[in-house]
Amino acid sequence: MIKIGVYDSHALIGQALVKLVGEADEEFEAVAVSMDVSVAVGSIKSDGVNVVIVCVHHGEEAPLDFIKLLTQRFERLRCVAVLMDPTAHVVTCAIKNGAKGVVSPDVDMNELRLAIKTVRGGFEYFSKSITDVLVVKYVDGVVSGEQQNKAKPAPAIDALSSRQIEILKLWGSNMSNKDIADKLFLSVRTVESHKNHIMQKLNLKTTVDIIRFGIRNNIIDL
Numbered sequence: 001m002i003k004i005g006v007y008d009s010h011a012l013i014g015q016a017l018v019k020l021v022g023e024a025d026e027e028f029e030a031v032a033v034s035m036d037v038s039v040a041v042g043s044i045k046s047d048g049v050n051v052v053i054v055c056v057h058h059g060e061e062a063p064l065d066f067i068k069l070l071t072q073r074f075e076r077l078r079c080v081a082v083l084m085d086p087t088a089h090v091v092t093c094a095i096k097n098g099a100k101g102v103v104s105p106d107v108d109m110n111e112l113r114l115a116i117k118t119v120r121g122g123f124e125y126f127s128k129s130i131t132d133v134l135v136v137k138y139v140d141g142v143v144s145g146e147q148q149n150k151a152k153p154a155p156a157i158d159a160l161s162s163r164q165i166e167i168l169k170l171w172g173s174n175m176s177n178k179d180i181a182d183k184l185f186l187s188v189r190t191v192e193s194h195k196n197h198i199m200q201k202l203n204l205k206t207t208v209d210i211i212r213f214g215i216r217n218n219i220i221d222l
Contacts, residue, residue: 001027001028001029002025002027002028002029002050002051002116002117002120003029003031003047003048003049003050003051004021004022004028004029004030004031004049004050004051004052004053004116005030005031005032005033005040005043005044005047005049005051005052005053006018006021006030006031006032006033006052006053006055007032007033007034007035007040007052007053007054007055007063007066008055009035009055009057009060009062009063010055010057013055014032014055015032017030017053017055018030018031018032020109021053021109021112021113021116024109024110024112024113025113025116025117028113028116031043031047031049033049033052035062035063035066037066037069040066040070041073044070044074044077049077050076050077050078050120051077051078051079051080051116051119051120052067052070052077052078052079052080053079053080053082053112053116054066054067054079054080054081054082054099055082055084056081056082056083056084056085056090056094057084057085058084058085059085063081064081064090064093064094064097065097067079067081067094067097067098067099068097068098070098071097071098071099072098078100078101078119078120079098079099079100079101079119080099080100080101080102080103080112080115080116080119080125081094081099081101081102081103082103082104082105082112083102083103083104083105083130084105086102086104086129086130086133087133088133088136091130091133091134095206095208100119100123100124100125101115101116101118101119101124101125101126102125102126102127102130103115103125103126103127103130104127104129104130106127106129107127111127111176114177114178114188115127118177118192121189121192122196123192123195123196124206124207126207128176131207131211134207134208134211135211135215157217157219159201159202160198160201160202163194164194164197164198164201165219166184167180167184167191167194167195167198168195168198168210168214168219169214169219170183170184171195171210172211172214172215172219177191177192195207195210198210
């Protein structure tokens with residue numbers, strides 16, 4: 001069973017999301033989470049919450065700070081940020097504050113379900129539109145506050161197998177994990193494992209790092 005906490009500053013939306021998430025998968029159990037940190041920490045401990053969904057509406061900063069506080073307090077807790085206004089600044093803040101999953105409001109419940117299971121399994125999950133924002137931000141030379149021409153040299157592409165390069169190229173062309181799995185006749189879990197192995201081989205820490213590597217080595221086309 002995966003225990004999922006849900007936070008939204010709009011009570012009605014939060015209640016609806018708790019119900020939808022709880023019914024999305026037989027392994028899910030969803031509860032509302034308070035923005036009051038002391039209350040949230042208590043309920044997360046008592047309910048055994050594994051994943052927290054934090055909705056961030058336009059102009060809100062408190063939910064982003066909330067993600068940071070939760071991830072600092074609970075090492076094994078995973079946060080999924082649902083960004084209603086996924087600008088480059090907000091996306092970057094969510095990632096820097098510790099969100100392991102970041103999705104935009106155009107995802108459906110099936111994709112949110114996949115995001116929850118992916119981060120629970122120890123991987124990162126970015127929806128397509130979020131990945132697009134990261135690519136543009138990287139090309140503009142400001143991902144993670146670095147200028148592109150000051151970035152460290154990319155690891156050697158020779159470290160990757162032909163299958164891993166193929167998966168990286170498909171992922172860079174805006175295909176989801178499920179689309180890649182269907183095209184290559186693999187399971188979604190296998191695709192996620194390949195990405196994890198890519199990161200290990202190249203000593204990359206985040207999906208943003210994978211994007212950088214792909215662009216520098218002409219694997220991901222712009």
